Amino acid sequence: MPGHATDKAPKFDGKDESLLIFIDDYEDLTDQAQLQNADRIKGLIKYVPTKDRSLWAGIPEANAGDYAAFIMAVKDMYPGCESDKRYTVNDLQTVS
Numbered sequence: 001m002p003g004h005a006t007d008k009a010p011k012f013d014g015k016d017e018s019l020l021i022f023i024d025d026y027e028d029l030t031d032q033a034q035l036q037n038a039d040r041i042k043g044l045i046k047y048v049p050t051k052d053r054s055l056w057a058g059i060p061e062a063n064a065g066d067y068a069a070f071i072m073a074v075k076d077m078y079p080g081c082e083s084d085k086r087y088t089v090n091d092l093q094t095v096s
Helices: 016-033 037-047 050-057 060-064 067-077 089-095
Strands: none
Touching: 016 037, 016 067, 037 050, 037 060, 037 067, 060 067
C-alpha cells in the first residue's frame, strides 16, 4: 500500500461527490494487497484528510471490524455521495 502522502495514494478532498471514487480507488489497492475487514478500515482512515481522521475512526463500525458496515456508515456522513444527479457542462451553460 502506498504511503498516504505519496502520488500513488488515493485522495479524498472531503466532498460528497468524490467519496465513491476515493473508496473505489482504495478498494482496488486493498484487493491487490489482499487486505480484509479491520485492516481495510485502519488503512482507509490513514488516507482520509487529517481533519477527518478522528471522525471516521470514531464511527462504532470502525472498531467492529466489519468493512462493509463501516463503508455504509461513512456514506451516511456524506449524504450527496450516492446522488444520481450529475450535471454536464452543457447543463451548466444552459442555466447561466
